[in-house]
Amino acid sequence: METQQQNFDSFDENQSLQVIKEMIQVSQKKLKNDGVLFILWGWIIFYNYISWYVINNIVTTYQIYKGFEYFAKGIVVFAFAFSIYYIFRKSKKVTTYIGISLRYVWISLIVCLSLVNMIIFNTIHEFNPTLQHPIFMVLMAFAVVITGGILRYKLIIFGGIVFGLLAYICIYFSVEIQMLIEALAWLIAFIIPGHYLYATRNS
């Protein structure tokens, strides 16, 4: 009976404004990006580039080299598995337009990276990381800026712009130094904004 009663209870304009405000706050808080995937991928790729630089420029044993290599591959596989689980778990109760848009951006980025890779290989008929690397970084910068725009988060947009500028700077350096520059780009575009998003997720 009480439920029926609640249905017919009228409430005034001030209360309805209050309800609208409260629900907007709830959706802003609950659906806010917590930056977990930014942190995860940021640190993993950062580690991979740094470790790649270290094992290729500092004399190590074969075992240490292989150890680094397998660990780097292992954490990427883990990150993929965790990302799928995390996205699935998050979208379980609610589907947002932001989530759908971001999915399109990042899936199409992966497809574009593969296509660019094939185009380069079929044009110059060799694997040229010095050229490939800055092009990949530009595409990544593009996706980061769009992500920042969708999330309306200036720090990510700024990170994406820096990512693009660093891609251009890369062309003046060897692949080894390019790896360090890209590690820096991931730090600026993913790790810092990710931690900031995480720290302010409840505010």
Add this chain to the structure above:
Amino acid sequence: MFKELDPILHSQVRLAIMSLLMSVKSAEFSFLLENINTTKGNLSFQLTKLNEAEYINIKKSFKGNYPLTTCEVTQKGIDAYEIYVKSIDEYFKEFKNNKK
């Protein structure tokens, strides 16, 4: 003259449901229950009312052995909500003018 408010939306729980659904593509019953201060029975009753008014679509399916209810706002619902918010806005503007 001040517009009359839509009686379907001018209810605490129904307005809360619509306000939440406006910001998402779709939401499960459990998400609405978590965020709206009401009982399961009342939420279900109010969702049926909104569905009858064609303001929302309710999809019923199964997740494993458990029933799953997913709600999505319709274009008619979006229009009605926009008119409602506009009316509230007008009301407050009128109220301010009268105060002056």
